[in-house]
Amino acid sequence: GAGVSQSPSNKVTEKGKDVELRCDPISGHTALYWYRQSLGQGLEFLIYFQGNSAPDKSGLPSDRFSAERTGGSVSTLTIQRTQQEDSAVYLCASSKTSGAAYEQYFGPGTRLTVT
Amino acid sequence: DQQVKQNSPSLSVQEGRISILNCDYTNSMFDYFLWYKKYPAEGPTFLISISSIKDKNEDGRFTVFLNKSAKHLSLHIVPSQPGDSAVYFCAARTFQGAQKLVFGQGTRLTINP
Numbered sequence: 001g002a003g004v005s006q007s008p009s010n011k012v013t014e015k016g017k018d019v020e021l022r023c024d025p026i027s028g029h030t031a032l033y034w035y036r037q038s039l040g041q042g043l044e045f046l047i048y049f050q051g052n053s054a055p056d057k058s059g060l061p062s063d064r065f066s067a068e069r070t071g072g073s074v075s076t077l078t079i080q081r082t083q084q085e086d087s088a089v090y091l092c093a094s095s096k097t098s099g100a101a102y103e104q105y106f107g108p109g110t111r112l113t114v115t
Numbered sequence: 116d117q118q119v120k121q122n123s124p125s126l127s128v129q130e131g132r133i134s135i136l137n138c139d140y141t142n143s144m145f146d147y148f149l150w151y152k153k154y155p156a157e158g159p160t161f162l163i164s165i166s167s168i169k170d171k172n173e174d175g176r177f178t179v180f181l182n183k184s185a186k187h188l189s190l191h192i193v194p195s196q197p198g199d200s201a202v203y204f205c206a207a208r209t210f211q212g213a214q215k216l217v218f219g220q221g222t223r224l225t226i227n228p
Contacts, residue, residue: 004158031214042119042204042218043159056215091158095214103149104216106158 002026004107006092012113013082021077021110025094032075033095033104034067036088043091049075050097082114118142119207121219129227134192136222138205141186145207149216150179150190153202162203163190195226 005024013019025032034046045059049069060066064083069075079086089111093104120139128134138148146167151159165172165179165188172179178191192199205219 033214033216035218040220042121042220043206043216045215045217048215050214059215093158097214103161103164104214105161106151108156108158 004092004094004105006090006107006110008110009108010111010113012115015084015114016081018078018080019082019112021079021090021092021112023075023077023092023107025073025075025092026105029094029096029105030072031095031097031104032069033093034075034077035091035093037091037109038088046077046090079112082112084114087112087114117220118145119205119217119219121203121205121222123222124220125223125225127225127227128195130197131194134190134195134199134224134226136190136192136203136205136224138188138190138219139186140188140207142207142209142217143186144209145217147208148179148181148188149206149208150177151204151206151218153204153221159204192224197226197228200224200226 035043048056
């Protein structure tokens with residue numbers, strides 16, 4: 001499997017706890033993105049990493065959300081002091097940045113439930 | 116502010132007929148549009164795209180039409196097959212927004228045998 005992988009696939013946590021979600025992008029893809037999909041909504045952009053450039057954090061909904069990408073590959077999205085409104089499917093995607101198409105390839109997502 | 120809208124949450128089509136999924140946008144700076152298909156418990160998969168300098172792009176059974184003056188695009192699937200049953204997302208990006216995609220809410224397509 002050379003696709004984008006995410007772990008865990010499901011996470012149930014209590015309100016107020018911290019969670020970490022992991023993404024392994026496709027090898028050779030320099031760009032990595034995090035989105036989330038709340039129930040009945042479209043995908044909402046959270047953050048974008050491109051190579052060694054500073055990440056575009058413009059979609060992060062609050063300072064409880066942060067993400068890092070180590071070594072230009074694996075990324076971790078951290079949500080501190082989780083709230084019930086954080087419940088959603090968190091999707092990671094990666095892409096090449098060369099070429100005209102810029103297709104993003106998505107992982108299967110992590111379903112986060114905050115109780 | 117919903118910049119990309121898919122006003123039909125669901126669509127049901129007979130197998131063999133044409134499926135038409137619609138998408139409207141408000142940001143005239145969008146220069147590239149994509150359609151993604153999503154099965155349950157899987158991530159979205161890229162289907163077809165179109166640059167704003169074109170008005171049509173075709174790939175097998177899938178054709179995307181872009182009407183810039185109306186800020187409207189549509190995805191045509193013909194003939195529709197049962198395996199096409201999925202949620203379809205329209206997405207767009209601006210040159211300034213680089214790789215950041217703005218997605219619509221999705222349309223659930225059901226192909227009936």
